[in-house]
Amino acid sequence: MSASLFAIGTFSASGAPFPGLVVGDRVLELPGGTVRTLLDDWERTLPRLVELAGSATGWQPLEGLNVHAPVEPRQVFQSGANYRRHVIDLVVAHREPDDPRSEEQARADAAEMMDRRAAEDLPYVFTGLPSAITGPYDDVVLPSWAAKPDWELELAAVIGREAYQVSREDALDHVAGYTIANDLTAREAVFRRDMPEIGSDWLRSKNAPGFTPVGPYIVPAGFVDDPSDLRLTLSLNGEVKQDESSKDMIFDVARLVSYISGFARLLPGDLVLTGSPAGNGMHWGRLLRDGDVMESTITGLGTQRTRCVAEGAA
Known part of the structure; x- marks a missing residue:
């Protein structure tokens, strides 16, 4: 451009x-x-x-x-398990106490799973609620019921042209630009203990009000040379926790947009969150607390800065 x-x-x-x-x-x-x-x-x-x-x-x-927040989307699509090293770290962190595998074996099993997912070409995408979105400098209220609130810095693509059943080759033509998202997660609520067979509980774990700070701005796609070669960095109270390239994505932006459009109609203003790199709180053994300050940057997209406030203290 x-x-x-x-x-x-x-x-x-x-x-x-x-x-x-x-x-x-x-x-x-x-x-x-x-x-x-x-x-x-x-x-x-x-x-x-x-x-x-x-x-x-x-x-x-x-x-x-x-x-x-730069836009109020009609729909929010979130990609899970899309950074190779991040997923391997989470598999290790979420091991059950009676898991007989060593850490090395758990990592090897997770790496094999990532290779299989890439070969099968099946991204993992779920939907979020627009009501969870807040601004890039707003306080993030930590709900009293959230025992393990965690950060997840993500590159977000902003749709600029309706997309339904578009090819991977044409998918980026439907992206207006990019912004920063922090897709917070209550880790203890991800998996249903009462009925593990039904899978993940994204409603409880990701959709509290303000759990998705977005912005500060939307940078047009023409100013982003390669969304698959951006540096994502998140600091907690000044200490770097996430520092990764979007090269570590298993499925790039074009593949995610194409995949989602195969099942749902993407509308202008919709957000496609592309997954979070390694370095979440579960990896560090340090979850979010009242008073914590998160600062997130992505190459060319600016910086967002949010403070965590315990519910009732806001």
Whole structure:
């Protein structure tokens, strides 16, 4: 994309939130409703944004504005077990106390499973609730019932053109841009102890209000050279916990979008979360607590910073 680098987001001052064009430390308020409205007509919106990014008037300082989640999606699709090293770490961390395998054997078994999944070409995707989304600088309330709240930094693709049964080769044509998501998980609620045969319980484990901080902005896809070669870094209280390349993904963005579109209709503004790299709290033996501060960055997409607050103390 031949243009000044820009992003789009949702902001407010003292009034209602508005869509804004971000260039450096300046914001230009955009007419026409919401960021999702812009994404609904992305093919015509994008050239206009390129023009506006070079305009000289109407800008206001970014400093002092409230930054909200950049878009309110209709649907949220979440990819699980999509980073090789992350899944191996989780298999080891979630071993039952009576598991007879050594750590080395558990890692070898998980690695074999990852190889098999890649060969079978079957991503693992589930749906999340838009009500779990919060802004990139908002406090994250840790529910009183969540005994093991964990972080999961993820690259999120933002849909800009309806997609249904699209090929992998055409899938990225339906992506408007990318943003940052932290897909928090209550680890103790992932697996149903009362009936393990029914599998994972994503409703309880991932959809508490505010459990998915998103943003700060949406960076157009044309400014992201290769979504499969980005660095994801999350720090907890200043200490790096996740630091990985999206090269470690088993299924890339194009494959995920294509796969999801084979079963569901992706709509403009929808989010596709692409999985989390190694370095979660379960790996470190350190889960989230009241007062913790998470800072997350992805190459070219900015930084989000959120503070954890125990329910009742917010």
